[in-house]
Amino acid sequence: MKKWVIGLILSNLGFFLLIIFGAIAVSAIITGQEMDSEMNAGSSTRCSVVASGTLDEETLNQFLETRGVFKGTADIFIKYGEQYNVDPALVVAIAMHETGNGTSRMVRELNNPGGLMGDGPGFQFSTLEKGIEAMIKNLSDNYITQGLTTPELIQPKYAPVGASNDGMGLNKEWLNGVNGFLEQLGGLSTCSEGGSQGTGKYIIPVDNPNVSSGFIDRINPVTGVAEHHKGLDFAQPIGSNVKAADDGTVLVAEMGVSGSGFGGYGNVILIEHAKNKEWTLYAHQSKLLVKPGQKVKKGEVIGKVGSTGQSTGPHLHFEIRKEKMGGQIDPAPVLGVKGK
Template sequence: MNGKETGKTLLSLLVTKLFFNPIGIIAIGIAILLILVPVFMSMASKGEHFNLENPDSNRNALLSASGGAYCASDGEVDTERWAEAFAAAGVFSGTGDLFLETAEEQGIDPVLMAAIAFHETGKGTSSAVREKNNPGGLMGTDGLMVFGTLEEGIAAMGVTLHNRIIEDGLVTISDLGAVYAPIGASNDPTNLNSHWVPNVTALVSSLGGLTMNCTLASGEFAKPIPDVTVNSNYGVRVDPFTGEVSSHLGVDLDCQAPNPIFAAKAGRVVYAAYPPSGELRTYGNVVVIAHENGLFSLYAHLSRIAVQVGQEVDQLAPVGQCGSTGRSTGDHLHFEIHTGVMFGTRVNPMEYLASPASE
């Protein structure tokens, strides 16, 4: 018997032992699982969502979540919040109508324009806007551009945003920020641009939400973190602590402390604490909000809780700050949706998040 024949015989015996033996079949199943789970986890680390039952629809849900932004429930500027914000906005005081007019002329969202101006100028107090009439951090060949009047600066900012949003199609806060304030830019040695997207998003929320290019349909669950990336999906995964295959009862969303975490939907706070004992301590600082139709949303690992039990919260109201309290490997938000009762049946949160508005 030559070497090839010996090899074939041994292979035949191996296949027989494996496929016609219960223990062998189990071993094969475990091997396949160990191969596939890392593949799914790799997809999750890239922000992709994979659900064995319906991969296409859930991937679409995740893609919509990765490019969206927070919206006003009625698609209109909240005039009360708008007036209050501009009344305490340094040199911008009294220019609220000018921002509205400029945004309308350029076909852009006034809320987004105001949020960017507030962020770029420390809400109307920076030297750039006080001395150079530059409300948008606009750069020229010689550095920050100088305008003769604040009105000229606001007009120039409107044109710039029109070019980026309308002409270039950068309709989400993250896409716009990647160009308007690119991370790693040579003129940003202290990495301030990394705060641009979360800060502008928080300012948008404080002004009542976007009025254009919205992905949130009224009444649905909003994304608790803007432009979200999913780090770990709902369902089967490899536990990062034990290395064993386990069931993940929510989704882990990427964020960095102390970025704000927002209420996914209006409701009443029914839990807001660091659980004193038991398995719930793994959540760290956790907030649970009760919604209509027997639904609950949960926000875990917060570095800070910003609400109290019994408090009524609006959709997109801040509930706390991103963190890594409890059983956590680093800054992120663990987000769950429960049905029936608090800490009851956990369901896939991605199925409840808003989808893009139809064009």
């Protein structure tokens, strides 16, 4: 790859821009090693730093009108985005950055819009559609499904700063570049579905708070094993109201089974709060009144207190999480209640 780059520099200075885009594209090598370390990163469905918007085929085609080989390809990005559950706005933003707005040699000659690298000068695809599909599948398999859903989370693995294949040091421009395109596209579509971002201030999720167990190291009352209790327990009469701590989107509303990441929680609800980029969790409920995908308002009754799952009596186990699947913090000071 380096030989090719140097050769081009010597042979034709006018190709300089293409070299830049080629070198950026070199960044996207997929390695198994990196994947392992990122798999534990945990967090997901975080909104991007850029403003949210909406993206339909017409709007996307207008954007792509002046983007080299990508002119008229909105339907392809949207089709495979939906198929692999990857935000088309994210894919397009990365493709624009990787290919210099659809003009790089890699995309013109190899139909490779994502900078996907093999051992040679990059993977070659028979059509641009196949290249776009491969790019989206790579993003799905190695990023989105691993919880790496925003440019901020994707960049360290997709375009690591200081990577050996980034001789010109261009990976540090990746985040700004991709976020710049994303901004032009109106932000990540996944963050744009109406509804309030929330107030950023949580309310106590039960009517008569009585903390029966704090955010402490303790002996688990069911298993007898020492553990760190990652939430607050509010002892409550069975059937009393469980309320959303802030506006948000319900991600999980189910009986938590072993292996799901919610085993032991019984009937559990997980709500994403875009404003704080945090999640709240409500466990052991007797009844769930909301469904995944549903928008809820602060104070809305989402379920009823119960004793399902690993529980010794009716109570609400409440968590505040910095990551979707972890990162619990002590809710007591946040809610202004006394822990125990």
